[in-house]
Amino acid sequence: MTERFVVVGAGTMGLGIGYVAAGAGHPVELVEVDRDRGAAAMTRLADLWDRGVRRGKLTVAQAAANQERVTLRAGLAEVAAEPQVIVEAVPERLDLKRAVLAEAEALHPALLGSNTSSIPIAELAEGLTRPERFCGLHFFNPVWAMALLEIVVGSATASETTAAAVTLATRLGKDPVVVRDMPGFATSRLGVALGLEAIRMVADGVADPADIDKAMVLGYRHPVGPLELTDLVGLDVRLDIARTLQAAYGDRFAPPPLLVEMVAAGRLGKKSGQGFYHWADGVRSGGTAQSEAGDGTPGGASADRTGTAR
Ligand code: NAD
Numbered sequence: 201m202t203e204r205f206v207v208v209g210a211g212t213m214g215l216g217i218g219y220v221a222a223g224a225g226h227p228v229e230l231v232e233v234d235r236d237r238g239a240a241a242m243t244r245l246a247d248l249w250d251r252g253v254r255r256g257k258l259t260v261a262q263a264a265a266n267q268e269r270v271t272l273r274a275g276l277a278e279v280a281a282e283p284q285v286i287v288e289a290v291p292e293r294l295d296l297k298r299a300v301l302a303e304a305e306a307l308h309p310a311l312l313g314s315n316t317s318s319i320p321i322a323e324l325a326e327g328l329t330r331p332e333r334f335c336g337l338h339f340f341n342p343v344w345a346m347a348l349l350e351i352v353v354g355s356a357t358a359s360e361t362t363a364a365a366v367t368l369a370t371r372l373g374k375d376p377v378v379v380r381d382m383p384g385f386a387t388s389r390l391g392v393a394l395g396l397e398a399i400r401m402v403a404d405g406v407a408d409p410a411d412i413d414k415a416m417v418l419g420y421r422h423p424v425g426p427l428e429l430t431d432l433v434g435l436d437v438r439l440d441i442a443r444t445l446q447a448a449y450g451d452r453f454a455p456p457p458l459l460v461e462m463v464a465a466g467r468l469g470k471k472s473g474q475g476f477y478h479w480a481d482g483v484r485s486g487g488t489a490q491s492e493a494g495d496g497t498p499g500g501a502s503a504d505r506t507g508t509a510r
Contacts, residue, residue, distance in 0.1 A: 202226050203284035203371075206309070208276065208300055210241035212434065212471065213315050214289035216343025219245055220372050221285075222269040223344070229283070231273045238272045245270060248344070276303045283307060285368065287337055289315040292440035297324055305330060311364050313337030317388045317437070318444040321354030321381045331356035335365050338385060339374075341433060349374035354381045383448035384441070391429070392441050396456060398426035402476070403458040409476040427476040428484065431469035439463050 205221040207214045210232035218228045218241075232238035249263035258266070273279055286309040288300050297314060305312055305328050312334045314324050325331040336352025349369040353362050362378060369376035379386045398412050406412065413425020430438050439460065445453035462468075462475065469475030470482065477484045 203368075205229070206231060206276075206279050206283045206286040206304070206307070207289060208286065208304060209289040209291075210238050210272070211289065211291075212341055212437075213339060213343065214287075215241045215244060216341065217287055217289060217315065217339055218270055219248060220339075220343050220374075222266045224372050226269065228270045229273050229279050230270055231276055231279065233275060235274070238274070242267075242270070242272055276300070276307065279307060281307045283309050285309060285311045285313070287313045287315055292317060292319065292437060292444065294319055294323060298327055301325075301334070302327055305334075309333070311335075311361060311368065313365065315339055316352075318384045318392075318441040320383055320448075321352050321357065325354050325356055332358035333361050335361050336381070336385065337365060337368075338387065340387075347373075347375045348387070349376045350385055350387055351376050351378045352381055352385050353378060384445050388441055389445065389449075392438060392445060392453065395426045395430045395438055396442055396453065396459070399430070399456045399459050402427065403456055431475035431477055431479070431484070433469065434471055435459060435468045435475055436463050 203226050205218070205226050205228045207218045207221070207228060208231045210218070210230045214230065214232070218230045222228045222245075230238070230241060232241060246267055249258060249266050252258035253260055253263050286304045286307065288297060288304060290296055290300050297316065297319065301312065301314065301324060310333065314321070314334070314336055315338060316324065316336060317338065321334065321336050325334050328334055331354065335354060335357045336350065338350035338352060340346035340348050349372070351362060351365045351369065366376050366378070377386065383389070384392065401407065401412055402409055407415070409427040413427050416422040416425045424432070439455050442453050442455040442459070446455070466472055467474045470479045470484075473479050479485070
């Protein structure tokens with residue numbers, strides 16, 4: 201059964217969600233307010249499908265059909281009413297997400313989800329007229345490679361909505377967990393705690409980023425170290441999440457000054473070319489934990505297959 205998908209925000213996550221939904225055969229409207237980012241997302245999608253063709257996973261016709269299923273929209277006003285699914289994937293800011301969700305709800309989707317990494321669903325749902333149809337749909341980065349979908353059930357979320365989200369996960373080839381609505385849910389709270397401590401260790405001069413990452417990769421069998429993961433997620437994204445968690449749980453989640461400084465300097469990780477590592481054409485340069493140790497999966501390291509993330 202094909203369902204009409206609307207994905208709001210064509211950044212790291214919206215692009216990935218659109219890719220997976222279109223690849224599963226669903227028509228996707230990708231809504232992006234930034235014209236350049238929207239165009240870049242469409243180009244990136246075409247590149248990803250071309251790569252599938254080169255690897256023998258898709259035929260040329262399938263790649264073309266996938267791309268054709270995706271339509272770029274400049275705003276929700278351009279989207280027809282009553283899609284089956286709307287997933288919001290705009291930056292992690294409460295006011296922005298609330299505004300987008302209110303506009304999205306007016307289109308009467310059967311299921312409305314937020315890809316938030318840390319903001320409580322109850323807070324996002326304030327102001328919605330049908331909060332029972334709303335839940336967290338927390339995908340992981342890169343969406344095409346990460347099996348997990350964390351479904352976050354708010355106090356007003358109907359059991360039918362949770363069931364629909366679980367069905368959706370399966371249709372998209374994802375493996376769901378259903379979690380209670382607490383800031384940071386089950387995943388970000390733990391993952392960000394590790395990332396923030398690793399950044400404090402860099403600031404304390406404990407070791408180079410590459411050696412801190414290598415310690416976790418080799419010593420704890422993490423597929424990717426906490427600093428490289430921070431680069432993959434985006435330092436700005438992690439800073440937003442840390443601030444949300446700080447407001448909820450106190451100063452144990454206070455963002456380290458080094459993180460704040462790096463974001464202010466535009467060192468956002470992979471997407472800006474510089475974070476704890478240098479990135480060129482989406483690939484990390486320099487020999488570090490990942491390139492020396494592999495990513496723990498057969499076939500060796502790949503920046504696009506590693507990660508988990510928020
Ligand atoms: P991003 O900054 O890469 O992309 C967000 C996009 O939303 C941008 O392209 C921006 O122009 C667009 N946007 C802003 N306002 C908009 C609007 N009103 N309508 C349409 N588009 C709009 O951010 P991201 O990394 O993709 O994160 C998006 C969400 O997903 C956040 O809530 C984040 O916490 C969460 N998340 C991120 C990751 C990750 O690894 N980056 C993983 C899981 C969840």
